[in-house]
């Protein structure tokens with residue numbers, strides 16, 4: 001029996017992907033650095049299945065059909081390079097290595113080039129959906145050597161989640177690091193959604209004094225409407241979960257949020273490309289602040305400002321909170337698509353944004369009903385520069401705006417921090433302001449550093465300098481922008 005594909009790295013995601021492939025009719029060879037894991041797996045969860053356990057990389061490679069397809073599910077970073085280095089002498093031209101971890105897209109671009117130079121193919125495939133998704137249908141975002149797609153596409157599309165009439169949530173994304181880039185941005189949006197939901201939870205708890213069961217009920221109800229999404233669904237379940245002693249689990253989880261880097265990379269890339277992804281950045285920084293637990297405890301004793309329940313009509317306020325959460329999801333998603341658009345241009349990836357929205361409709365962590373609207377928006381206009389300009393988005397956000405403002409106002413008055421929800425509103429107001437205060441920034445820059453400015457009454461591209469103090473020189477710095 002020879003294997004259609006091989007997988008290295010039998011942690012939970014790796015194991016589940018193998019079982020998913022096997023279930024879909026593929027023979028899979030497996031290898032793991034700690035060999036006992038291979039034996040445990042083939043004699044345990046994979047017992048009696050078309051899974052070939054191997055005990056050396058040589059044996060692993062020898063079991064694979066040509067061109068060999070090797071999927072690597074190890075921790076992002078050096079471990080991926082090490083595995084590639086060990087595999088290279090054993091593989092031949094035309095073979096394919098697929099990295100299914102959350103690798104940094106620049107690493108994937110580099111690895112693709114290095115392997116292509118050796119006549120091999122490399123694919124960086126973002127895989128989303130956690131353990132459950134890996135087993136029953138993840139969203140898969142592959143990019144790298146285009147030639148690999150016809151060899152791996154049938155396997156990936158078979159194991160991916162399906163939406164609508166069985167359309168798989170897996171399409172070829174683009175060259176180099178495009179697949180991992182799209183997965184990185186998926187995770188960035190995941191950060192803003194998680195944080196925005198956490199903010200709504202905190203508003204209900206601190207501001208409205210609601211119990212876990214009540215909050216769980218609200219999230220369950222929201223999941224039946226426009227907010228329908230995996231993250232809202234699991235939040236409802238989390239809030240009502242009790243342990244064996246009958247205690248709510250949520251109440252004893254330490255309020256320090258971890259992160260593995262994909263949100264940070266999204267923000268780094270956004271800074272590099274000059275695209276505001278303000279909700280993701282607030283979400284990343286909120287995790288950083290959450291981690292400074294000791295400082296927060298200390299500060300809470302110094303800054304004893306407002307910390308009081310809201311004086312609002314609960315039912316009305318919950319509607320407002322719903323709208324502010326929904327608008328935040330939409331704005332974050334719009335920003336993320338603008339970012340992918342900028343990255344697509346910068347790195348010359350021919351990304352099909354409707355296909356990205358489609359891949360995110362099922363299987364992945366950010367799956368939600370509004371992704372269907374995003375899919376339709378890009379189908380209607382593939383060159384849409386900002387989803388906020390799509391009719392669905394603009395009308396939904398405008399409808400949410402009054403409630404969104406009431407939530408931001410009430411939380412600010414009562415001293416409850418909602419950085420993602422409030423920065424979403426600031427972005428919206430900034431975007432819809434045809435004139436803004438940046439003229440003053442230009443004046444300040446010109447005052448202290450002769451950085452020059454453009455004028456409203458002159459053509460763009462002409463730069464002017466004012467001698468603000470009357471004793472400045474006539475030299476000014478060159479006008480350039482990063």
Ligand code: 6PG
Nearest residue numbers: 128129130187259260261262365
């Ligand atoms: C997914 C998830 C997955 C993982 C995150 C968690 O799409 O299945 O995004 O990739 O859960 O990487 O990231 P943090 O540890 O940074 O929250």
